[in-house]
Amino acid sequence: MSLPNPLFEASYERLFGGNVALGPETDAFFERFYDHFLQHEEVARLFERTDMHKQVQMLKRSMLHLVSFYVIDEPNAELARLAAVHRSLRIGPALLDSWLEALVQTVSELDPQCDERTKLAWCWALTPGITYMRLGMTKL
Numbered sequence: 259m260s261l262p263n264p265l266f267e268a269s270y271e272r273l274f275g276g277n278v279a280l281g282p283e284t285d286a287f288f289e290r291f292y293d294h295f296l297q298h299e300e301v302a303r304l305f306e307r308t309d310m311h312k313q314v315q316m317l318k319r320s321m322l323h324l325v326s327f328y329v330i331d332e333p334n335a336e337l338a339r340l341a342a343v344h345r346s347l348r349i350g351p352a353l354l355d356s357w358l359e360a361l362v363q364t365v366s367e368l369d370p371q372c373d374e375r376t377k378l379a380w381c382w383a384l385t386p387g388i389t390y391m392r393l394g395m396t397k398l
């Protein structure tokens with residue numbers, strides 16, 4: 259399938275390689291992501307009792323579901339479950355902006371070819387999935 263966002267695809271491949279499942283060599287990306295995300299006081303408080311090693315593994319898997327939304331243009335059952343989990347955790351949807359900011363910051367640090375257009379390409383690719391999460395979290 260040819261996708262309409264070549265800058266995102268190229269960056270994703272530089273960061274994670276060409277495999278669908280993300281291997282252990284990609285853990286460093288997600289650990290760095292949480293370093294940034296947890297800079298927010300509110301986020302740090304929410305994760306106070308969380309095993310961050312497990313959390314990294316869960317986020318790695320959920321990344322695939324976000325990207326899947328972008329590829330097939332509809333949510334899968336796992337993304338629907340995740341939106342419900344976050345709703346029941348009473349996470350304010352505004353924190354999704356911080357989530358995306360932390361992600362793009364991580365991309366810009368770890369993808370040596372990342373430029374402003376690449377950052378925009380990441381925002382564009384993840385926006386369908388994040389918007390879906392936002393609606394699920396606010397139950398619109």
Ligand code: HEM
Nearest residue numbers: 301304305307308316317320343347349353354357388391
């Ligand atoms: C698109 C954005 C996000 C994705 C893909 C994501 C992904 C995940 C995943 C996969 C889990 C594990 C849930 C489970 O399987 O039961 C989780 C739990 C959680 N997420 Fe998110 N998340 C996102 C946004 C956020 C935001 C904005 C916050 C705000 C702080 C947040 C806070 C949490 C917390 C507190 C947990 C529970 C941790 C625990 O079990 O102790 N997430 N998230």
